[in-house]
Amino acid sequence: MSGKGIRIEDLKKRYGTGDAAVDALNGVDMQVAPGEVVGLIGPSGSGKSTLLKCLGAVIEPSSGLMALGDEVIYHNGWKVRDLRALRRDKIGFVFQAPYLIPFLDVTDNVALLPMLAGIPNDEARRRAVELLTALDVQHRARAMPSRLSGGEQQRVAIARGLVNRPPIILADEPTAALDSERALAVIRILEDMASQFETAIIVVTHDEKIIPTFKRTYHIRDGITYEEAGEGRLLNSAGKLT
Amino acid sequence: MISLAGRDILHSWGKFVFTGIGLGLLIGVTLVMAGVYRGMVDDGKVLLDNSGADLWVVQKNTLGPYAESSSLYDDLYRSVLAMPGVAQAANVTYLTMQVQNNNRDVRAMIVGIMPGEVGQPGWPPQLVAGRQITRSHYEAVADIATGFKLGDTVDIRRNRYTVVGLTRRMVSSAGDPMVFIPLKDAQEAQFLKDNDAILQQRRRTTENPAFNRPGVPGLLDAVIASQSTNNYVNAILVRIKPGYLSHDVGANIVRWQRLQVYDRVQMEAILIGKLIATSAKQIGMFLVILAVVSATIVAFIIYTLTMDKIREIAVLKLLGTRNRTIASMIMQQAIALGVIGFAVGKITATFAAPLFPKYVLLVPSDSLVGFFAVLVICVLASLIAIRMALKVDPAEAIGG
Numbered sequence: 121m122s123g124k125g126i127r128i129e130d131l132k133k134r135y136g137t138g139d140a141a142v143d144a145l146n147g148v149d150m151q152v153a154p155g156e157v158v159g160l161i162g163p164s165g166s167g168k169s170t171l172l173k174c175l176g177a178v179i180e181p182s183s184g185l186m187a188l189g190d191e192v193i194y195h196n197g198w199k200v201r202d203l204r205a206l207r208r209d210k211i212g213f214v215f216q217a218p219y220l221i222p223f224l225d226v227t228d229n230v231a232l233l234p235m236l237a238g239i240p241n242d243e244a245r246r247r248a249v250e251l252l253t254a255l256d257v258q259h260r261a262r263a264m265p266s267r268l269s270g271g272e273q274q275r276v277a278i279a280r281g282l283v284n285r286p287p288i289i290l291a292d293e294p295t296a297a298l299d300s301e302r303a304l305a306v307i308r309i310l311e312d313m314a315s316q317f318e319t320a321i322i323v324v325t326h327d328e329k330i331i332p333t334f335k336r337t338y339h340i341r342d343g344i345t346y347e348e349a350g351e352g353r354l355l356n357s358a359g360k361l362t
Numbered sequence: 363m364i365s366l367a368g369r370d371i372l373h374s375w376g377k378f379v380f381t382g383i384g385l386g387l388l389i390g391v392t393l394v395m396a397g398v399y400r401g402m403v404d405d406g407k408v409l410l411d412n413s414g415a416d417l418w419v420v421q422k423n424t425l426g427p428y429a430e431s432s433s434l435y436d437d438l439y440r441s442v443l444a445m446p447g448v449a450q451a452a453n454v455t456y457l458t459m460q461v462q463n464n465n466r467d468v469r470a471m472i473v474g475i476m477p478g479e480v481g482q483p484g485w486p487p488q489l490v491a492g493r494q495i496t497r498s499h500y501e502a503v504a505d506i507a508t509g510f511k512l513g514d515t516v517d518i519r520r521n522r523y524t525v526v527g528l529t530r531r532m533v534s535s536a537g538d539p540m541v542f543i544p545l546k547d548a549q550e551a552q553f554l555k556d557n558d559a560i561l562q563q564r565r566r567t568t569e570n571p572a573f574n575r576p577g578v579p580g581l582l583d584a585v586i587a588s589q590s591t592n593n594y595v596n597a598i599l600v601r602i603k604p605g606y607l608s609h610d611v612g613a614n615i616v617r618w619q620r621l622q623v624y625d626r627v628q629m630e631a632i633l634i635g636k637l638i639a640t641s642a643k644q645i646g647m648f649l650v651i652l653a654v655v656s657a658t659i660v661a662f663i664i665y666t667l668t669m670d671k672i673r674e675i676a677v678l679k680l681l682g683t684r685n686r687t688i689a690s691m692i693m694q695q696a697i698a699l700g701v702i703g704f705a706v707g708k709i710t711a712t713f714a715a716p717l718f719p720k721y722v723l724l725v726p727s728d729s730l731v732g733f734f735a736v737l738v739i740c741v742l743a744s745l746i747a748i749r750m751a752l753k754v755d756p757a758e759a760i761g762g
Contacts, residue, residue, distance in 0.1 A: 206682075
């Protein structure tokens with residue numbers, strides 16, 4: 121894979137040492153191309169959150185490789201000095217709950233990230249309004265988060281995840297709090313945004329109603345990822361049916 | 363970059379304003395306490411200024427007349443007046459007591475002043491109404507803080523005085539307003555016993571064979587007369603001639619008259635360093651306690667406000683917000699709380715100070731020091747919340 125997108129090879133994460141050691145990730149392999157939205161599915165305790173935290177540069181994996189496009193960010197150790205800047209500039213987050221900053225209005229919630237990156241306020245707000253327009257919430261631009269509906273809040277959260285044009289967005293159960301109609305609408309928005317901004321999006325979900333919408337889906341079990349090959353069959357990292 | 367602290371304050375302004383008001387009342391009390399101390403110091407200085415004296419001549423080995431009792435014969439002022447460099451010398455007595463007026467009593471310092479003219483040491487330097495004392499008996503000039511009016515009659519011991527003049531800012535070092543009366547009356551007031559006690563004393567003296575000798579007929583009358591009159595005063599106030607140094611004049615009086623002499627600097631040191639020292643320490647302790655309480659309250663409030671935002675802080679950190687941006691947000695909020703509190707406290711102290719029975723002097727420099735102390739306290743108090751915020755794991759935003 122060249123250009124943007126994300127590549128993960130043999131990623132492992134072990135918590136604790138000795139007899140108390142727990143292998144949360146046991147060799148994860150994933151590839152998500154720019155503009156692609158993939159689903160990541162797995163039962164509780166399968167390693168979804170650990171994988172998300174590793175991808176989000178929040179916790180350090182034990183070994184393996186992670187690359188954003190051509191840039192290797194982790195290879196048996198972080199290759200990037202400023203993880204905070206990495207998260208701010210290259211990784212977008214969309215959470216189960218929108219977690220908007222309650223004391224900032226919609227525009228500033230979205231514009232905050234570019235502002236933190238040093239972009240002038242006017243330019244940051246212009247970008248924010250552009251995205252809010254694309255997500256059809258521009259009419260609530262001056263509203264405070266508490267005045268928005270759940271669907272509107274989630275769209276604002278998506279705008280916040282996209283505003284710095286990151287090559288990757290990690291969405292952690294973004295539709296969990298929404299009804300079917302709004303959940304599908306959010307997935308459509310993510311797909312639109314992925315293709316519009318050439319962003320690779322990984323959606324962690326339990327939500328049965330949205331799983332069929334993904335063109336590609338990864339299953340994670342006991343810290344190992346398998347790619348769905350249709351009709352309930354799974355491919356392991358070697359491309360063999362399991 | 364937008365001000366996260368400012369936005370948060372605007373968003374939850376009610377919480378900040380009401381917390382600021384609570385803190386402000388505490389700061390107001392602190393400023394008033396400082397004002398009480400300043401008022402005590404100022405009362406002492408005013409007492410010395412208004413006495414019009416350059417030197418205070420008092421009983422040897424005493425710190426009189428304000429900090430300790432002092433007794434001098436009332437004719438000593440004549441020899442002091444004859445000393446080189448002495449321009450004026452006047453006897454004075456001080457007696458703090460309850461003064462009766464129309465079924466109410468007022469705590470006041472009764473000052474006995476010698477007959478003379480305006481400008482004589484001990485006299486009230488200016489009047490706001492009425493006239494100075496012109497008669498030898500039963501006239502009084504009172505400080506307006508006593509609440510007396512011109513023409514009022516006041517009872518001091520067994521005598522009744524008419525208020526003929528009103529003065530202002532004439533107070534004792536304890537802040538009690540002064541009532542000036544003629545010296546002879548004041549001496550009597552200091553000494554006068556009730557009638558029963560006088561009769562009892564006369565009977566005892568009469569029955570004492572040492573005083574009631576058949577061969578010395580005038581002795582008993584002389585003893586009784588000496589027992590029922592008071593020839594003592596508390597101090598002699600001295601004003602020196604131009605061109606003389608108070609130190610030199612004072613040294614002469616000490617040498618020749620065997621008395622204690624204090625100049626203005628020494629008397630101020632006695633008043634402030636000894637007389638109000640304990641009160642000053644008391645107030646100092648209160649100030650320390652109030653500062654600690656204020657710091658604790660600010661720390662607790664900022665900590666609670668930060669705890670309320672723990673999820674937002676985790677999200678901010680996950681999104682790549684620098685630690686210093688988060689620390690700055692918390693510190694700015696603590697400082698804003700301090701500024702609101704100080705503004706409320708200053709206004710409260712300004713309006714409350716005149717309501718206090720004793721003089722409360724709010725000095726701008728105290729307010730300035732107080733303002734910076736509040737800022738320092740707020741910054742220090744915010745450190746706990748900042749420490750907690752910086753320990754927040756960005757992974758908390760993801761959950762799992």
